[in-house]
Amino acid sequence: MITRRSFLGTAGALVVAVSAPVPAGATTGGGGPLAPTVFVRVDRRGTIVATVPKPDTGQGVRTLAAVLVAEELAVGVADVTLEQAPGDTATYGPQGIANSTSARQLAQPLRTASATARCLLVAAAAAHWDVPAEECAARDGRVTHPRHRPLPYRDLVADAAALDPATVPVTLTPPQDWRLIGRTRAGRADARDIVTGRAHYGIDTRPEGGLVAVVARPPWIGALVESVEDTGALAVPGVVAVVRLDPPGAGQGGVAVVAGSTAAALRGRETLRVTWRGGTPDADSREWLADLAAALPAAPPGDLQRVYRLPLLAHAPMEPMNATAHVTADGLRVWAPHQDPGGLATQLARQLGLPEASVLVNATLAGGAFGRRIEPDPVAEAIACSRATGRPVTVRWTRVDDTRHDSYRPMSVHRLSATLDAEGVPVGRHHEVVTWPLTVLPVFNNPAIVRASGDHFPYTVPGEVSVLLRESPLRTGFWRSVYAGQFGYAEECFLSEIAGRGGHDQVDLRRRLLPADSRLRRVLDVAAARANWTRGVDAPLTRGVACHLDYGSAIAVVVTADPTRRRVVGVHAAVDVGVAVHPSGVRAQVEGGIMDAVSTVLGAQVTVRAGAVVESTFGDYAWARITDCPDIDVAIVPSTAPIGGLGELAYPPAAAAIASALAAGGDPVTGMPYGTPVG
Incomplete structure (x- = not known):
């Protein structure tokens, strides 16, 4: 019998091979491979193998590993074979992918391991030729010298493995000599396997x-x-x-x-x-939401106030x-x-x-x-x-199982209050949040932890943020950007409303409230310029903007929408992630966050009636379809900052910018989805 997967599997081979999990250990001498650490080895045939310690859930961590290793070993990305590490923190260190940490945790150890292997190979070649190592160079899987024929890595592995790494100086490739990091236009290393059905999920x-x-x-x-x-x-x-x-x-x-x-x-x-x-066979999410709203403390003084109600959300991964x-x-x-x-x-x-x-x-x-x-x-x-x-x-699990028995993003109610000066510029703020903890991790049963996760307000407006937790009536868990997706949505929507009330331009008000040297101000300027913000748009189109600073990265998003059709027309995003190791992967992650925002602002939410989750499949959990996808432009802003996180960065500002764009043509934002009863 020929299945779809087996048929697709014949269509092509890997660009970068990915083999079954095989634990790697550092070795020297003995006729074995050159393996200065558990992350990288070069075998006697010259094959370069990178062991990836973190799992790939679609974020492209294996491609990131291939780029880092290829850069330091002076080969092409396609010359790196990838192996997935088994679960073993004693050998590989932290293996979790959460809080957008993969690139930040992997870059240094993978680069160092690969650079060590390169320097050992160069040292072996220098000893073979009896020349200083400084006169040798690694390039395209070979070590070269002006007066000698190049030696391929396979001819040097045995001698390199016999060297003591502690006796060989190791230098990382300097940024000015990078050929791949931040420069390669290559797609995912395993893209061919994924589209031909050979990838093993x-x-x-x-x-x-x-x-x-x-x-x-x-x-x-x-x-x-x-x-x-x-x-x-x-x-x-x-x-x-x-x-x-x-x-x-x-x-x-x-x-x-x-x-x-x-x-x-x-x-x-x-x-x-x-x-x-x-x-709880009688549970109803509308009552839960009302309970959260009723728990808000007495309203503080302010010139403008707004309450936002946010729903339950399911994860809905493509693979149940x-x-x-x-x-x-x-x-x-x-x-x-x-x-x-x-x-x-x-x-x-x-x-x-x-x-x-x-x-x-x-x-x-x-x-x-x-x-x-x-x-x-x-x-x-x-x-x-x-x-x-x-x-x-x-x-x-079936799709229905996945939707109705998830660990959901908690509901929350936010009341924001602002004190304005004579020009309508905010000079004080209050943000009061009532929500549920994450039941999957007891540490989140702490308002201070919830606030630390969610509150990343970047503007120079003094104020107070308070969090009140109510007991969760169902399983709740981590959802892309965790609490920042809720705090940031409310804060940025509110700031855009303040701008409209005071007759201020949304971009200009944010620039006014950001420090002059802020990374956010820089990406905001880039996003606004690419969107031709100052030129404006013709009716019925409207615009919204939002910013976010988190995970050591900064992003600004400008959205053009058509409120008459409740449609997002175009999105311009500018992102500063420090060193963008794999630019194509950076853009893909930002695009993914934007599409999650399109989905949740335009309709996706989870509701509970008679004790059960109502939504069951993508038929009623209204995730965006291809026809809902706007034109998306992602600009990567050059930066000398350390590598930042990315996977969760784009969702909060994209959601707020979409809602603010829709609100610019009609009713203010009061929750999510926009213009739809919540709960």
């Missing part, structure tokens, strides 16, 4: 002898299994077992049907008869949640598109009482994460099913 995992499981999940929030009638399910051909999953040890709870195929498991699930107890586990007498093996494979391995060993060395977590590609895949509930389900059957089991 978590949902593709199927170990030999493996089974598939789907789960009958609680029909309302917090419900627990009371009883199960599984006779019909076990009679379905291919069904192997029915496994009761009780939280918290087995995820969110439910009943798993384990079978030889997904189709059989789904048919078995349809025949289950489950009774449920507990939970999944995990594969095999419990054996010797330990545990997991395959999962998880955001922290090393942390997961440690967590599982502790919870199951196993030696950490007996727990192997293989990090697969993930079709999107956005904070959801930092949680282990699909893995817990797979482990429970494997324990019950003694075989490898892949738990697959």
